[in-house]
Every structure is written in C-alpha cells, then in structure tokens.
Amino acid sequence: MAFLELENISKYFGRNTAVDHIHLAVEHGEFLTLLGPSGCGKTTILRMVAGFEVPSEGYILLDGDDITQRAASKRPMGMVFQSYALFPHMTAEQNIAFGMNIKHVPRETIQKRCAELLELVGLGDKGRSYPHQLSGGQQQRVALARALAVEPKVLLLDEPLSALDAKVRVSLRNEIRRIQQQLKMTAIYVTHDQEEALAISDRIAVMAKGRIEQLDQPEEIYSNPRTVFAASFVGSSNQFSGKLESAAQGLCKAGSHLLHVPPTSSLKDGDAVLVLVRPEEVTLKEAEGQDDSDTNTTGNHIPGVIDLRTFLGPFTRFHIRTEQGDSLTADIPSQQARDNFVAQHVILSFAPEACQVLPIDSEEAKLVKQAEAEAV
C-alpha cells in the first residue's frame, strides 16, 4: 500500500466536475507534481488532501488511515501557498513557531528548531524580520520553513513559485527539491509550469478536465507521452494530423506529406492520428545544392522557407513556412545555426524514430487546442 492514496476521488461544484474519479498513489519520500492547465482540477486535489475541500466521492488514505472526513487542522500536512500566506503581524520566527506552539512543543525546542529551519532555508539572519520586510522569495522560504516546522507527513505546495520572478523561481525550486530530498519528505506540488514540473519531480501527473492523462517520470512524460494532451502540454512540438497509411510499414499521410513514422501494432491502417516531432529533433539543411542521397534515405524531409529566427542562447529557434503553408519549428544548437537566415530555402529533416504517433479523436483534438491556448 502506498503512503498516500486517493481512491476514486471526485469533486463536484454544482454541475461542474472539478475532479473526475481520480486514483493516485504517492510513495513515501516521493515528489509528485500535478501538472495541468487552469481549471484541470489539480489545486482541487491538493485542497482535498489538505482538508480544505471534502471529496464528493472516494477516499483519501494516509499511511493506511482514512482521513477523508478529517478536519484540516487535524491532518499531518504542511502547506505552502502561492501567496505565501505569512501572518503579517508575526516575525519570521513567530510564523515558524506558530504550529509548534499549538502542539505545545517546549519553548527551548521551538527556539532551536526555528533557528535550524531558518538556516535550512538560508535565512538564518532574518528571524526577527516581519513579512513586509522580506522579498517575495524570502517570504516563500519562511512559508516553507513554517510548513516544515510541524513535521508534516506530507508537504503540499500550491504553485509556490508563481508569484516570483524567473531567476528566484529557478533557485527556489532547486532549494525546495534539495530540502525535500534532505528530509526525505513526501511532497505534492501543483503547477502549470511544465519546465518547473520536469525539473523538480520524481513523477508527474499530467491533468486535464479533472482527470489524470498520464502519470509517469518526467523523462517518460517528455519523450514518450501516452496521450495527445500530455504530448501537447509538456514541451513544444510540431504536429501533423493525418491518417495512418500503413501501420506495419510506418507510413502516415498528413496533408500532402507522407511521413515515415515508427511501425506500430497498436494502431491499424486508416486510423486518425497526430504525429508529433519535438523541435530539437529537427535538423535544417540548405535547399540549394543538396545531395540527393540525403533526401532519398528513409526519413522525413520537408522543404520550406525560414520565416523567423529567434536566438535563445544555447539554441536558436527557427519558424519555417512549408510549401503547403504550415508553420514548423526547429531548435538548432546556436553554434550550428550561424549560416541560417530569414528567407533562406531549407529542408527540414527528422528521423522516423523522432515521431510520436498518437491516435486522436474529436475530444482529444479539443484538448490539444486547450493545451496550445494555455501554452500561448
């Protein structure tokens, strides 16, 4: 039995289904991230685990105990909020001590533990500061220390980095991960930032419309998405929707392109599919003076014209307009992208193994659009 289990959990708000029959098992010491767009139900799940919402159906088991109906104040959870939620009239130290005071921890122990926790979050000298005297990142560190002070069995983090600027966000997420691993604490983290989720988690649950689309390790989620939504939401990709010409030979007709994809036995000829290719899997070659032997090899080669060139530091992103009018993206290491320029005629190439083929129905098509809109 897992350390924390959500059994068939649903939550309805009037006629709206926020969470739809979720099964989730979190192991002891695991860092699990709930990732999804706004309104997918990730925060509702976290709030049900914290005890701020009561599930409409299902059970929540912690270490074998049914805590579904237990009041939030009686649950061994520590929570970190997006808006920090530090008590404004208390110093950092008093904030951290609040939970321990309630548990009647001896004063000497409280003082010692406050000092330890402040050191742990790198704020050893800020114990006497009030929240308004601290920066956003420092406030969130205090909030983290306060949540850890009550020695929770599960640490819940509700988009804790969303209100911070990019640089602080990266350093603090590394801090959170370091502390979680150091304390071997079970943690559930909610975010809509896929990069954050990939960087910090042991496992990610990609959510859409109150359901878990895929629950896997970050590497698997990125390189082997099981659903169209998971593939679209996590990372960016070039998408070709079409029909499978030959599942056995790995041929797919997408518009006027005949794509070479990995052969599959799980799909049959004629199935509607979405072929996804990550931009970093695409290579560019100048169209003029190309070697014919290159384009004749098994692979995908699509001619086009560079529309936009964006330098992004380690790599350069190219938006290429194909002859059919589609826009495709290629991420090329900046060292190799020096000879490519806007209006240049190029051939985009990608190997069949770089293609992910996923069956698609109308419902999934909607989710893809939602994920794309969220990404924008």
Next chain:
Amino acid sequence: MQLGPNNIASRAIADVITGPQSQQKPRRGGFGLNKVALTIVLIYLLVPLAATLVFGVAIGNGIDFSALKSTFTDPDLSTTLVFSLELALATTLLAVILVTPTAYWVQLRLPKARPLLDFLSLIPFAMPAIVLSVGLIEVYNGTNSPVINVLSLGIVPALANLKIVNTPPLLVCAYVIIALPFVYRPIDNSLRAINTTVLTEAAYSLGSGWWRTFLTIILPNIFPGVISAALLVFSTVMGEFTIASLFGLYTFPIYLNNTGQNDPHKAAILAVLSFIFTLLCVLGIILLVRIRRSATGQRGAQIEIAAAR
C-alpha cells in the same frame, strides 16, 4: 438625532489622523497651499468651539466663572456622564463581539451572503431612530402578538416577561442596531484587505482551530478596523438623544438638552467639556492603535473612518 459635539469631534479627529504610514513628511519652510487649507480647516473647527466657550463664561461684558463652577458642582453631570459612558462601553463591546466573528464567518464560509449583510447593515440609516424606539417599546411592553411571537421564535415574549422595556439593557440592544453600519463596514473592509481565506487556511494547516485562528491571526490583523468601529459606536452612543428620551432614561445628552433649555451658559460649557472628553477618549484609542502598530511593525492598516461612512 445626535446631540452634542461628540460625533463631530471624534470623526473630525479620526479623519485627520489616518496613521503614520500615510503621512508624508512636510517640506520645511515655505507657506504652501496645504498649510493655508489646514489653517482654514482649523479655524472652521476651532472658532465655533472657542465662541461657545467664551459664551459659557461671559455674562454681559464681563467674565463670570460661576456657570463653570455650578457645572462641576451639579451632581447630575457626573451621574449622567457615567451612565452614558457605561451605555457606550456596553454597546461598543456588544456590537464588536457580535459583529466581528459574524463578519469573519460570513467572509469565510458564506461569501454569497455578504450582499445581504451589506443591506442589513444599511437599514439603520434608512430607519428613523424614533421608529426604532417606538417599535421596541411596543414590542417589549408585554403586548402579546402571535405574529411577533412566531417571527421572533419565542424570544420576544420570553424577554418581555423579564420586563426589559425602558431599561438600560434594551437601550444597549437598540444602540447596537443603530451602530450596525458603523461597526460592520470598517470590520468588513479590514477583513477584505487581509486575504482572510488564505490566512485562515494557512493557520488550519498548522493545526489551529477556528477560534484560535480568529483570535490569534485574524483579529490582530483587523485590529485597526475593530478600533475604528469601536470609536464610531462609542461616539454615536455618547451623543444619542432620541431613543434614550423615549425610553425615559436620563443620559448625558438629555442632561445637556435640559440644561440648555434652563441655562444656556452652562450648556455651552458642557458642550465644550463634552468635546474635550470625547477628544481625550478618541486620542487615547488612536494612541493605543499606534503603539500596537509600531510594536508589531504592521504596515498599511489605517483607521477606516471614511470607509465606515
């Protein structure tokens, strides 16, 4: 109807004093437009007061302190003043104790009921005090009306049996109703300003229950709003005349009115004394808030008299 300068005094002072954070340091030197405006306002406020004081001690062309002496030797002064103080303190306590947890609970659990509470808190403005007092006397004088019995869930007949009509406890209850807008608005505004729900959830997640959260987290953060509410209730009761008069209770405003009809010089002195007394009370409370605020380092909280209006 509010008698005496108490309300004007306390509100004017509270308007001027809005907390240390909001005050900008004036530039030294120069005689700017702001100073002209301030001087005009001070003249506007102080000249009538000075004129009242001069009238109080002037007899003919000379100065006579006999009215001042007789004011202080009048036993009714201390009796009515203490009685009004007791009423004001009881009303302030009851109103704050009733409204603060209720407003918090509504904010937290029943946010959809807030428009209803907003509406209820405005009713005392729309209802003349004379209607309220006549209604209270009519309902609690022992008239056995089945409609009232049912509507009040049996509370009115039970209270009527205790013969509370025309007594200070019923007067305090009436004052709580009158003071509802003054007490609800500042507290509600303070609750809205502090992200009540998230703070409460944070406290819950640390093991705190509802009451502990309310007393140790919410109340300290809405303290300026509560003090502001208390200030307004206090000054409202200290100057209330109509209901006390219809209840036949001898409060300070009634003493002031009676004295004014018999001896206008004495009434003028009383008006000034009443102003100074209320001023001291208000300054005392503001000082308390400031000391507390500087002790906690809390910022941004201001006395919300304007919001209450």
